[in-house]
Amino acid sequence: MLVAGLPVLAAALAVLVRALRRPDDRGAWLALGIAVAVQAVGAVWLAWPGGGSNFPAPADGVLLAFFPAVFAAALLFARRRLVRINAALWLDAAIGALGAAAIVTQVLGEAADRATGGGWPSVVALLYPMFDVMLVVMVLVAVTLRGWRVSPVWLLLGVGLLAHVAADVGYASAGFAGQQRPLWVPVLGLLSPLLIAAAALLPALQPRRVALVGWRTLITPSVLTLVAGGLLVADHFNNASTAAVLLAAATLVAALLRMALTFVENTALHHSRALALTDELTGLANRRAFHERLRAELTGEGRLAVAMVDLDRFKDLNDTLGHHAGDALLVKLGERLNHTVGDAGLVARLGGDEFALLLPGANLAHAADIGRQIGAALQAPFEVDGLEVVMDASVGAALYPEHGTTASELLQRADVAMYQAKDARTGFQGYDPSRDRHSRERLQLIAELRHALERDELVLHYQPKVNLSTGLVDGVEALVRWQHPVHGLRGPGAFLPHAEHTALMRPLTLHVLETALSQLAAWRADGLELHMAVNLAVQNLLDLRTPGQIARALDKHGVPPHSLTLEVTESLMLHDPQRAGEVLADLSQLGVGLALDDFGTGYSSLEHLKRLPVNELKIDKSFVMAMDRDPADRAIVASTAALGRSLGLRVVAEGVESHASASVLAAIGCDLAQGFHYSPPVPADQLPALVRAARDAQLGVARLT
Structure with missing residues (x-):
């Protein structure tokens, strides 16, 4: 038996050496090395004369320690690869654990009681399949979060852990049935640590950061919640064990908490998105909102105009009256621009005293008319700090598709036209390629x-x-x-x-x-x-x-x-x-x-x-x-x-x-x-x-x- 445990001990040593020699994911590989080591020690102890004469034996405690060590390794791996480990992830883990416990208790509870006589031995017997189900869920979650793009390291780790689960299933099935274990059970038990050791010997890859967003994160909690609900429904027609019912109910409670947390997060996300698309000073759309709307408009078939508006001598106002006066003027200017454009387009503040207009369906004549209206709107003085301030603006416009077919091209060329208007002091200028000093040439x-x-x-x-x-x-x-x-x-x-x-x-x-x-x-x-x-x-x-x-x-x-x-x-x-x-x-x-x-x-x-x-x-x-x-x-x-x-x-x-x-x-x-x-x-x-x-x-x- 000691000779049979030597390959497992060698595998454990390989994983531990990898953890000590290479700094990347050192804690995770150290936990995996400990997991493989306790598996070897527990297997040898259990096979030693008298080691497995009673159930549960002390060796079972050692063997069960394999699972917490693996889960700890998974958490350490996740810390480097997940953008953020939030409360939702912990609730998903709780749903997984409770759901797995409910399933195993319902399916194997009676068999475990018959095989062990009930009580504490039955609980220990059920811990193995419970942990195994959680291990399978963990592997599947890891794969789905990565989009099914699995590197050789993670493939070997996943297959190694699933081989351990399969060996446990074979061992438990034979034990519950009172039969001799088939040959494939110890083979898989030996293959599992060897695959983990092989993964440790492969060169490390730079970890790819994954955000916990999207439908993939909801697969596991959703499935286990449905199973838990199914157990409670089945209990109405055919009495299930009390433990299974309680675990299923706890799973549903955790799922409700997860749902409430998701609702809160979505509300906060919606509010954050609104803030992210709004200029804080003027309340107008900001640069991001303008780009999103412009890209959406460009997917259609119609023409449009993009105009840039920039105040003349705005720096003089800031230097004379202070930035607070400049901010007050920008707020009033935003209101006038919004009133001038109305529902015919979108007004956004890009930054400083620079504003952008999106005018769907507009041609150059319409854009020029808007430019003249803006000039007229600015003729009325602004009241700033008790003073009447008159400002002028330069407006430049570019047309789709004549002057550009992408958002960046249109904005750049409208900006060029705006500076042409500023240099010529004409108030408005349409884009003229012959005067563009910023051309591709x-x-x-x-x-x-x-x-x-x-x-x-x-x-x-x-x-x-x-x-x-x-x-x-x-x-x-x-x-x-x-x-x-x-x-x-x-x-x-x-x-x-x-x-x-x-x-x-x-x-x-x-x-x-x-x-x-x-x-x-x-x-x-x-x-x-x-x-x-x-x-x-x-x-x-x-x-x-x-x-x-x-x-x-x-x-x-x-x-x-x-x-x-x-x-x-x-x-x-x-x-x-x-x-x-x-x-x-x-x-x-x-x-x-x-x-x-x-x-x-x-x-x-x-x-x-x-x-x-x-x-x-x-x-x-x-x-x-x-x-x-x-x-x-x-x-x-x-x-x-x-x-x-x-x-x-x-x-x-x-x-x-x-x-x-x-x-x-x-x-x-x-x-x-x-x-x-x-x-x-x-x-x-x-x-x-x-x-x-x-x-x-x-x-x-x-x-x-």
Whole structure:
């Protein structure tokens, strides 16, 4: 008998070793190892001479300990795989236990009494089949919760436990009938621990989290509740045992509690869903509700419009009166939008001051009419904190199916149209693909541009800056080009406007700076003492790390700071004037030159000249190109040059395309000029010849032919 128990002990040892060596599900496998070990000990004890002479024997207590250990392992497995172990699960377990006890008591109660004489031995005899039924229920529940997708580990575990149940059934059947156990009973009893050990030796898989929702969770409690009810009905016609009736009644009580808990959970779920679909501030539908309704509408055949509404200058209101005033305004705005749209569509607040409208059956004309009605509704002042506040809004609309066929496409394109309306200050704008800077083609271009940076496809051309007093080339401006492998050399207009609104612009600017400084160092080593001008992007201008990065680049290439001029446009200042001022101050302390580019085309130019540490003023080419023919342009250039000189700034004119313009610029006191009259931007290897020719002739730079 001891020899027969050795395979079971070996299986127990294998499971325990797995639990100790591998951390995943360690507690569960330790419980399974204990279960297999007590099975081996109980079987050997029972087979030992005198161990099974009486029933129940002490060995039965050891054998019965197998079941609590397995149930403990199941609970530990469940803790890692179930999203939440709630009260419903415990009630289901109680229904399973009570239902199993009622079934076994009714079916096997009399046979157990006859075989054991009743009393305590009968109870012990019934514990085996009760636990076995619970074990079968547990395996079936585990399988149904996983959707019948069973991995090899769980397949071996399930078959091993069912083999144990089958062995118990064979053993109990023979015992109740007073017959010899058939051969397959000990075979299954030996196979069960071996299968469990085999499961322990398989590689572990990442546990898949399962939520206790859906119809599968109700199968077991429903079936056992029906069985318990059936037992009570059968007792009316044919008296059942008292114990079976009491257990069936307890099962029904647990089922009623489970039903009540389900009702409470469903009520709470319905309330939570309502909250989840409602904007807390305005009471309108929120982003999730809007997406659900839009996706539902898209399953139909009709057309529809999606509109985005965004308040103009809402940030100013928040900054002036506080966020509580902004919230009060949004509530009132939501009411007006809801009244304007009415039953014809859905109004939702997506976040901040951004609202969305869903207009089933609407065409562009109807959407535009709604936009005009919204504009009219906003003309009446809002009363906020005792003040009358007038707000404007920008509305953009996209149509299904003309502008998109999915919810994400329609929302994105309505958003693009809304920003087009905001930029143009038109109030309403329908989506126009030709004006969409966020198109698929743009995304593809940005992806190609990112690869171009990695493959060093970006090259620099350099446009000379001519000293109008001496006719010599004092410096150059670095201008980026893209040597595209398919489309050839592409100018900055083909890609920079698209890159300016992405995170790619910052590394692109640093790449241009590094390339320009490397070339400048090479020219200086060759005897060309030039200044280099490089345009600075807004992303770099607002990055406090930029001064340090430029200092390291200058040191790396051995270029003195005064040989570098960084050009910034007035429009860049509008993003964050304070942060931009801090970065420019640090750059000024570093010793690099700072130029205000495209002067005259931005906002608050005089304020920038007074406040910013710039030492160069670049007059925009839109005033320079026609100044020899247009007196107004000539007057603007002259007054700007005079202003720059009075402030001690070097004045540079760009866009010089004629000798007449160059003569006028020299006469009015501009310091430097650049343009096609002197030379277009040229590759680095062509510039030295131009510079040396101008220096030798002292007559300016010869034009390229």
